[in-house]
Amino acid sequence: MLVNGIWKEHWQPVQQADDDGRFIRQTSSFRNWVTVDGSAGVSGRGGFRAEAGRYHLYVAYICPWASRALMARQLKGLTDVVSVSVVNPVLTEQGWAFGGFSGSDDDAVNGARYMHELYTRAAPDFTGRATVPVLWDKQTATIVNNESADIVRMFNSAFTHLVAGQDIDRPDLYPAELAADIDALNSYLYDNLNNGVYQAGFATSQFAYAEAYARVFAALDEMESRFGDGRAFLFGDTLTESDIRLFVTLVRFDAAYYSLFKCNRNTLREMPNLHRYLQRILGLKGVRETVELDHIKAGYYSIKALNPTGIVPEGPRSI
Numbered sequence: 001m002l003v004n005g006i007w008k009e010h011w012q013p014v015q016q017a018d019d020d021g022r023f024i025r026q027t028s029s030f031r032n033w034v035t036v037d038g039s040a041g042v043s044g045r046g047g048f049r050a051e052a053g054r055y056h057l058y059v060a061y062i063c064p065w066a067s068r069a070l071m072a073r074q075l076k077g078l079t080d081v082v083s084v085s086v087v088n089p090v091l092t093e094q095g096w097a098f099g100g101f102s103g104s105d106d107d108a109v110n111g112a113r114y115m116h117e118l119y120t121r122a123a124p125d126f127t128g129r130a131t132v133p134v135l136w137d138k139q140t141a142t143i144v145n146n147e148s149a150d151i152v153r154m155f156n157s158a159f160t161h162l163v164a165g166q167d168i169d170r171p172d173l174y175p176a177e178l179a180a181d182i183d184a185l186n187s188y189l190y191d192n193l194n195n196g197v198y199q200a201g202f203a204t205s206q207f208a209y210a211e212a213y214a215r216v217f218a219a220l221d222e223m224e225s226r227f228g229d230g231r232a233f234l235f236g237d238t239l240t241e242s243d244i245r246l247f248v249t250l251v252r253f254d255a256a257y258y259s260l261f262k263c264n265r266n267t268l269r270e271m272p273n274l275h276r277y278l279q280r281i282l283g284l285k286g287v288r289e290t291v292e293l294d295h296i297k298a299g300y301y302s303i304k305a306l307n308p309t310g311i312v313p314e315g316p317r318s319i
Contacts, residue, residue: 003127005120007094022199022208029128030143031150034135034158041154048137048144050158052081055144056109057151058118058134060096061292062089062299064194064248065148066133071244072155074286076170077163082155087115087132089292089299095130103292109138118143149186152241173241185234185242192219194249201261201306209262216257217265220274227273232280239284247281250274251291254316256300260307282319293319 001008033041038049057073059066073082085105087096096115099106112118116130122143135144135151145151156173163170174182196216203209223246226234234242249257253268269275282288293316301312 001129002116002119005124005126007116022203022212029126030122030134030146032144033150034144034154036158036161043150044145047140050162051139052159052162053083054137054139055082056136056138057082057084058087058115058132058136059084060087060089060132060299061103061290061295063132064252065131067248067251067290068148068241068244069133069135069151069155070290071248071287072152072173072241074290075173075239075244075284076155076159077165078155078159079286080164081159081162082135083109085109086295089295090302091299096132101295101298103295109136110141149241152244156241171239173239173244175238175240178235178238178240181235182240182242186245189219189242189245189249192216193223194245197249197253197257197261197263200263201257213263213265216263220268220271224271224273227277243281247278247287250278251282251319252296252300255293255296255319259313260300260303278319291319293317 030044032044032048034048034050034055035041035046036050038047040046041048057069059070061067061070070084073079073084085098085107086103087098088101088104090097090101092114094114094116098104098113098115107113107118110118110121112121114130115132115134118134118136119126119128119130121141131146133148133151134146135154136142137144145154153174160170192215196212196219199212200209200216203212231237233239234246250268253263257263258267268278282291297312301307302310304310
């Protein structure tokens with residue numbers, strides 16, 4: 001936790017809870033936008049024009065929010081346009097660190113040891129948690145945005161003209177004709193599933209846990225039913241950002257949420273429609289490269305508040 005730019009205490013998974021023991025997630029602090037012409041976009045200040053090689057994405061394979069941005073980067077063909085660094089999945093007393101774990105990177109852009117160092121470079125008096133994902137501007141040496149929802153939409157539209165082979169069909173993750181439906185489903189998925197599993201796992205009262213648990217499985221049951229008609233994606237044949245939101249929670253479910261977060265009514269493998277859907281998304285070009293099961297397990301089971309021994313389970317060994 002940074003307070004006025006100074007690291008003040010050991011990292012803790014829960015920074016805030018309400019009077020009933022419900023986990024409260026910190027809101028994102030940097031909300032500038034990259035746009036085609038460098039205009040301000042829907043929030044923040046202007047000056048962030050889409051350019052190949054200018055921006056760098058910091059992610060953690062363990063983190064579903066970061067994985068959203070990583071998936072969008074792959075699906076939109078931006079691997080040669082926006083560079084990326086993966087942090088160590090094992091959470092330290094100073095939060096996310098660089099290097100030291102197979103598949104993680106040193107910070108070749110800024111030479112930072114911890115993620116929180118980048119936050120204080122961007123805002124020397126920053127107070128809050130140093131989260132991922134972070135979209136970094138190499139040109140002005142600052143954080144553009146640390147909200148995954150914003151980054152996904154930037155990747156969907158701002159960089160399209162820079163992608164080689166523009167004749168290749170790449171999914172529009174937020175088509176105008178589905179925008180209202182996507183927004184509504186995104187909100188539902190966040191409240192009941194994406195954040196719902198965390199509210200179950202980090203609940204500090206039996207009441208808060210039971211409430212979140214019920215919402216998680218009500219949402220999973222609804223999604224299992226939704227795919228009962230044989231559709232490929234949430235909105236039929238069209239892959240959207242809502243599919244990214246659902247996928248990043250499903251792919252972590254059996255490995256982490258079922259056991260560590262006590263969401264244990266059943267595994268995802270016991271929900272055939274959702275399990276087939278999960279495999280379908282994994283089969284899309286580039287998606288499997290965004291999923292590292294070893295990172296997911298090592299990261300979640302390093303949370304001392306939930307797993308004080310630090311023992312990482314042997315299974316599952318596959319998704």
